[in-house]
Amino acid sequence: MASTKVLNYELSPSPATIFGCLLPAPWMGVLTGLLLAFGPQQGLPYRFAPLTLALTHCLVLGMLAPIMIGALFQLMPVVAGQAVPGARKIAPVVALGSALIAASLSLGFLHGITAGFIVAGALASLLYGAVTLALLMAACKIAVVDATTRTLRWVTLAFFLVVALGISLAGNFAGWWQLDVMYLLDLHVAWGLTGWIATLVVGVASTTVPMFWQTRRPSTYWQIALPGVLWLPLLLGFWPALQQFALFLACLVIVLLASIAFVAIWRAKRRFDPAWGLWLVCAASYMCAALMAALPPVLKHVDGLVLPELISQALPWWIAVLILVGGAVLPVNAMLGKIIPFLIFLHLRRQTPMGQRVPTMQAVLPPQRLLWQARLVLLAFGLLLLLPLAPIWLTPIAGIAFSLSQACLGGLLIMCLMRYRHELKAIFKAD
Numbered sequence: 001m002a003s004t005k006v007l008n009y010e011l012s013p014s015p016a017t018i019f020g021c022l023l024p025a026p027w028m029g030v031l032t033g034l035l036l037a038f039g040p041q042q043g044l045p046y047r048f049a050p051l052t053l054a055l056t057h058c059l060v061l062g063m064l065a066p067i068m069i070g071a072l073f074q075l076m077p078v079v080a081g082q083a084v085p086g087a088r089k090i091a092p093v094v095a096l097g098s099a100l101i102a103a104s105l106s107l108g109f110l111h112g113i114t115a116g117f118i119v120a121g122a123l124a125s126l127l128y129g130a131v132t133l134a135l136l137m138a139a140c141k142i143a144v145v146d147a148t149t150r151t152l153r154w155v156t157l158a159f160f161l162v163v164a165l166g167i168s169l170a171g172n173f174a175g176w177w178q179l180d181v182m183y184l185l186d187l188h189v190a191w192g193l194t195g196w197i198a199t200l201v202v203g204v205a206s207t208t209v210p211m212f213w214q215t216r217r218p219s220t221y222w223q224i225a226l227p228g229v230l231w232l233p234l235l236l237g238f239w240p241a242l243q244q245f246a247l248f249l250a251c252l253v254i255v256l257l258a259s260i261a262f263v264a265i266w267r268a269k270r271r272f273d274p275a276w277g278l279w280l281v282c283a284a285s286y287m288c289a290a291l292m293a294a295l296p297p298v299l300k301h302v303d304g305l306v307l308p309e310l311i312s313q314a315l316p317w318w319i320a321v322l323i324l325v326g327g328a329v330l331p332v333n334a335m336l337g338k339i340i341p342f343l344i345f346l347h348l349r350r351q352t353p354m355g356q357r358v359p360t361m362q363a364v365l366p367p368q369r370l371l372w373q374a375r376l377v378l379l380a381f382g383l384l385l386l387l388p389l390a391p392i393w394l395t396p397i398a399g400i401a402f403s404l405s406q407a408c409l410g411g412l413l414i415m416c417l418m419r420y421r422h423e424l425k426a427i428f429k430a431d
Contacts, residue, residue: 011078057106063406064329108170117170120170147223150203162196169181169188195234206222215265258287285323289323336409337365345360352423370412
């Protein structure tokens with residue numbers, strides 16, 4: 001087992017820096033759900049349906065990207081001991097800028113507005129370019145001691161690659177140049193889902209899940225292997241002749257890692273925690289997504305076995321939902337329900353005079369409220385998986401359920417912030 005790391009809480013950024021990235025994100029999840037519920041349904045759940053493309057980018061850029069960038073702003077100093085230069089100046093525009101990029105892309109996908117791709121490419125270059133530079137300046141100083149610190153040191157390169165590929169595709173759609181769209185798209189999706197999202201989730205969870213849910217700490221082999229074992233198949237995917245092999249290898253690695261994670265989470269001591277089930281479903285989602293992704297290529301080599309048309313068309317939707325919702329939204333919801341109350345407790349403890357009582361995390365955000373939110377997001381997840389079976393009926397229901405789950409989370413986080421401000425006022429009055 002890896003030794004317990006020392007966390008540098010004294011280096012934690014100001015609450016405004018982190019909250020500015022994290023708190024608006026659930027509301028973009030609300031808008032994504034409403035877009036699903038009331039947007040043009042033509043082509044759903046086809047992979048390249050305009051609404052599918054718009055939803056994907058609204059979820060990833062509007063909701064997940066600000067949370068993951070905010071997490072890096074927090075974890076690099078606290079876990080790796082390296083503050084991100086300029087984080088305080090960049091943080092206030094991360095959520096708004098990401099939302100504008102997502103909105104511009106949605107206009108391009110839904111209405112064929114070329115200017116949407118131009119604006120998105122320009123904004124992404126400026127915003128994510130600044131984020132990349134700031135993160136790289138901190139990452140190059142990180143001393144690697146385990147999977148989390150190694151992930152923090154190198155994951156910015158994956159983020160940069162995903163953004164660069166996305167800007168290349170946006171430029172192609174805007175008519176700036178003509179590139180091999182399918183080749184770039186395969187790389188963009190692979191590095192976005194696995195190289196960036198899955199890598200960051202697994203790398204961060206290697207520290208936070210044992211910390212908050214009291215699982216066994218990952219083994220030495222786990223600490224050494226990540227994130228390289230996830231990136232090796234992705235690097236092979238740059239060569240078209242090796243893409244089939246790279247896909248099988250990536251699926252094998254993900255199934256193995258997710259299986260290990262599932263067993264560890266299943267044996268957690270804090271199984272009574274409201275968010276424990278979200279992590280369990282997250283691990284199972286990655287296993288199922290990897291198995292589904294490997295299925296069509298396998299069947300091509302088996303004579304007489306052909307997937308039914310409904311299943312064949314639904315597979316990309318199921319894989320996307322399993323990774324983006326099951327493998328990203330669920331753990332993000334679980335972590336926000338822990339990190340925000342923890343940060344409030346941490347900053348209140350710093351500012352409260354000795355001898356005065358500091359409210360606990362459970363007082364800041366009662367577990368029962370988190371339990372209802374967890375149930376609601378799991379319901380939305382299930383409805384999204386069922387959507388291909390009856391898209392006309394389930395699309396608005398699934399979209400509204402997802403919106404409600406994220407609105408519930410956003411409301412809980414606002415209540416936490418109000419409790420923080422209330423406690424600060426009490427401290428200042430006492431002084």
